[in-house]
Amino acid sequence: MSGIQGIVYLILIACLLPYVFSLLARLFGGFKVEDNQDPRAFFAKTTGLAARANAAQQNSFESLPLFIAAVLMAEYMVIPQILIMMMGIAYIVLRILYGICYLANWSSLRSVIWVLSMACPIWLLISIIRLV
Template sequence: MQEISGIIYLILAACLLPYAFAIIAKVVGGFKLKDNQNPREFLAKTTGLAARANAVQQNSFESLPLFIASILMAEYLVVPQFIIMKLGMIYIALRVIYGLCYLANLSTLRSIIWFLSLLCPITLFIIIIKMMTI
């Protein structure tokens, strides 16, 4: 049961990560209570660090379906827990580093980290495919 709870924490962390960057975007952008009437419009008008934080938020949400699907399928098809946990933790760490690179405006490094983070769920899918063909 402890192994399954680790997977739940991975998914929870990945799901909460975009909100951390949304908060950064709003705080840095000067979000006020009146802006809550249309927060997307507010964020669309931000520039600089706030705009980059918003972009991280959006990309983090875009990345979630592939990650969650790979984790759940790996769990369902009984991929060894240590593999799921290792790739999941690497994915989360890379997504945090990706966000920090985006905030720091390190575009080349950001793109490399983005690609490496994408390899984590893809690797899980490849493992799943190989397990199914054995």
């Protein structure tokens, strides 16, 4: 697998992850075909596990721009491929753990994992700043 191919996979996985949480929110919330008329109203009414899955979905979307920008900038600025891949894989693993913590309602651990996941793209950006 080439370096750019690995980066494309990282971005693809990161972009698909929120949809996994969306599907879980629908599953746990008892989503029906008619709920597709107004899915935001459906999600607004969810509670418990379904509401937490929806929150994990929303937060996953919120963190995507920073991750994608950092990875693409790091590639463009010729940051070592191993660092980009390590930070990208760490980000994805931490985001999965973050979602699990959200679903399990482990708020303190979830917050720690959120900080660690956000540190990955920030580290890439700091690496770029140090390079220039």
